[in-house]
Amino acid sequence: MLLDFLKSDNLATRWKRPRKFDRNLIVIGGGSAGLVSAYIAAATKAKVTLVEANRMGGDCLNYGCVPSKALIRSAKLAHQMRKADRYGLAAHLPQVPFAEVIERVHRVIAEIEPHDSIERYTSLGVEVLEGYARLVDPWTVEIALNSGETRRLTTRAVIIATGAGPFVPPLPGIVEVGYLTSDTLWEQLRGRMDAPRRLVVLGGGPVGCELAQSFARLGSEVTQLEMAPRLMMREDEDAAEHVLASLEADGVRVLTQHKARACGLTDGRKWIEVEHGGEVQRVEFDELIVALGRAARLKGFGLEELGIEVDRVVETNAYLQTGYPHILAAGDVAGPYQFTHVAAHQAWFATVNALFGDFKRFKADYRVIPWATFTDPEVARVGLSEAEAKEKNIAYEVTRYGLDDLDRAIADSAARGFVKILTVPGKDTILGATIVGEHAGDLLAEFVLAMKHGLGLNKILGTIHIYPTLAEANKMAAGLWRRNHISPRLVALLGWFHRWRRG
Numbered sequence: 001m002l003l004d005f006l007k008s009d010n011l012a013t014r015w016k017r018p019r020k021f022d023r024n025l026i027v028i029g030g031g032s033a034g035l036v037s038a039y040i041a042a043a044t045k046a047k048v049t050l051v052e053a054n055r056m057g058g059d060c061l062n063y064g065c066v067p068s069k070a071l072i073r074s075a076k077l078a079h080q081m082r083k084a085d086r087y088g089l090a091a092h093l094p095q096v097p098f099a100e101v102i103e104r105v106h107r108v109i110a111e112i113e114p115h116d117s118i119e120r121y122t123s124l125g126v127e128v129l130e131g132y133a134r135l136v137d138p139w140t141v142e143i144a145l146n147s148g149e150t151r152r153l154t155t156r157a158v159i160i161a162t163g164a165g166p167f168v169p170p171l172p173g174i175v176e177v178g179y180l181t182s183d184t185l186w187e188q189l190r191g192r193m194d195a196p197r198r199l200v201v202l203g204g205g206p207v208g209c210e211l212a213q214s215f216a217r218l219g220s221e222v223t224q225l226e227m228a229p230r231l232m233m234r235e236d237e238d239a240a241e242h243v244l245a246s247l248e249a250d251g252v253r254v255l256t257q258h259k260a261r262a263c264g265l266t267d268g269r270k271w272i273e274v275e276h277g278g279e280v281q282r283v284e285f286d287e288l289i290v291a292l293g294r295a296a297r298l299k300g301f302g303l304e305e306l307g308i309e310v311d312r313v314v315e316t317n318a319y320l321q322t323g324y325p326h327i328l329a330a331g332d333v334a335g336p337y338q339f340t341h342v343a344a345h346q347a348w349f350a351t352v353n354a355l356f357g358d359f360k361r362f363k364a365d366y367r368v369i370p371w372a373t374f375t376d377p378e379v380a381r382v383g384l385s386e387a388e389a390k391e392k393n394i395a396y397e398v399t400r401y402g403l404d405d406l407d408r409a410i411a412d413s414a415a416r417g418f419v420k421i422l423t424v425p426g427k428d429t430i431l432g433a434t435i436v437g438e439h440a441g442d443l444l445a446e447f448v449l450a451m452k453h454g455l456g457l458n459k460i461l462g463t464i465h466i467y468p469t470l471a472e473a474n475k476m477a478a479g480l481w482r483r484n485h486i487s488p489r490l491v492a493l494l495g496w497f498h499r500w501r502r503g
């Protein structure tokens with residue numbers, strides 16, 4: 001415990017707190033959390049230094065959200081060409097010059113890069129240092145600059161925004177056989193003329209599902225291995241079923257309840273050994289993508305030496321403070337979520353608490369956190385899922401509107417998926433919403449706004465939605481809820497009223 005540590009080894013005697021500071025804030029890590037923290041600090045006229053060891057923009061821009069979404073778009077178009085007959089056009093086997101697809105991914109990164117660039121942040125008033133930061137005492141950060149020099153800066157406050165990296169299990173043989181992760185695949189597959197012929201995707205979470213589908217659509221024979229009973233364990237079963245059906249329709253061989261045990265190379269052929277119901281089998285592959293979760297970056301920059309508590313993430317209180325109130329954490333390194341928009345959300349709380357916390361502190365607010373997985377169909381959620389409501393013993397009602405009924409979805413030949421809303425029994429208060437379908441991530445925004453501002457389904461029903469749009473699905477779902485909640489006494493009364501009016 002940090003408290004015991006501090007008691008036994010008094011903070012003030014072990015480290016001397018500077019009387020003056022070089023900076024108000026040093027932010028370690030230039031990903032989503034770090035960038036937003038530095039931006040807010042500079043906007044409030046704080047003297048702030050942002051230190052990034054690798055690439056500005058962090059994982060989201062360089063290895064995560066941006067490249068994956070660019071790949072998904074190319075893969076979707078290839079899929080649509082194959083399925084063009086759904087739209088009355090001749091179906092077409094797409095030519096996939098894979099090298100060009102990956103070049104486009106890099107072009108997209110390059111086009112977005114200026115948003116996160118050193119130039120932009122410098123112009124906003126942030127000092128950006130390229131190098132590796134390490135806390136040498138609670139108020140001093142040493143930066144091993146990429147230029148080879150070292151700088152030491154004292155600071156009133158620090159935000160740790162070092163993110164997370166792909167978790168690679170110590171499977172026997174995995175290093176020898178070689179593997180890709182989201183960190184390496186964009187560079188390693190660059191220049192390849194074709195997509196990997198036989199690809200194994202290890203993991204059935206969002207990274208695994210998005211990549212498995214994309215590579216299958218771009219021509220790989222994909223086997224996806226997941227040890228849990230189904231894909232996308234965080235989502236409700238009905239949502240995951242849609243994704244499974246879609247992946248299988250794209251040719252992905254999905255093996256659930258298959259746990260990876262070892263990898264190897266026999267006669268020049270790579271394999272992975274998986275265990276299923278006590279039986280062991282080998283799956284051969286040309287490339288292996290490991291997508292088994294992301295581990296927070298916690299080591300090598302002074303946390304242990306300062307006695308800052310870490311478990312799977314940096315331990316923080318509700319204000320995102322570590323045991324040292326002026327050292328805070330935000331983003332993947334702080335958890336509990338691993339999304340760019342949550343990192344940015346936390347950054348606000350961390351920065352305001354770091355700079356002004358001595359006067360007023362704000363608890364990080366996790367009440368309404370949305371996210372989406374960008375498979376086709378997309379799966380988007382805010383608030384409770386049914387499984388969570390059951391697990392937490394929260395009473396709820398479900399309203400489910402199928403997109404096969406929606407005019408625009410039918411016109412688009414995209415009539416699959418649903419809008420599912422959980423409400424407080426007898427009330428229109430939204431507890432959670434899951435949308436499965438085209439553009440689910442965009443459609444969810446209405447429920448996010450409603451939940452954030454306490455608007456119920458009656459308000460959504462009373463709002464005009466443009467015809468014919470996919471967004472109408474939200475209103476349709478609200479309408480369904482309304483119909484199910486009309487009072488039988490009122491209906492009886494209306495029947496009586498109209499009979500009386502007819503005379």
Ligand SMILES: Cc1cc2nc3c(=O)[nH]c(=O)nc-3n(C[C@H](O)[C@H](O)[C@H](O)COP(=O)(O)OP(=O)(O)OC[C@H]3O[C@@H](n4cnc5c(N)ncnc54)[C@H](O)[C@@H]3O)c2cc1C
Nearest residue numbers: 029031032033053058059060064133163331332338339340
């Ligand atoms: C394939 C993939 C797809 C994803 N898709 C989505 C999506 O669609 N939507 C979504 O919301 N999220 C998505 N994510 C998750 C998202 O990328 C992360 O949640 C987000 O990047 C977290 O931001 P962060 O600032 O906490 O960390 P990071 O982006 O990891 O940034 C941390 C930075 O700190 C730097 N650093 C670490 N230690 C030091 C040090 N000691 N000194 C200096 N610098 C240091 C690192 O180099 C890194 O650049 C995806 C992730 C992956 C892998």
Ligand SMILES: NC(=O)c1ccc[n+]([C@@H]2O[C@H](COP(=O)([O-])OP(=O)(O)OC[C@H]3O[C@@H](n4cnc5c(N)ncnc54)[C@H](O)[C@@H]3O)[C@@H](O)[C@H]2O)c1
Nearest residue numbers: 203204205206207208226227259260291292293338372373
């Ligand atoms: N669209 C998005 O917002 C998006 C996209 C990608 C990633 N992300 C973020 O990145 C995080 C990490 O995603 P992820 O998919 O890498 O991790 P994950 O933890 O969500 O999924 C990993 C899966 O691998 C399985 N697994 C673990 N060990 C295994 C083994 N030995 N054999 C077979 N299966 C095994 C687990 O059961 C789990 O289902 C997500 O939690 C999410 O927050 C977000």
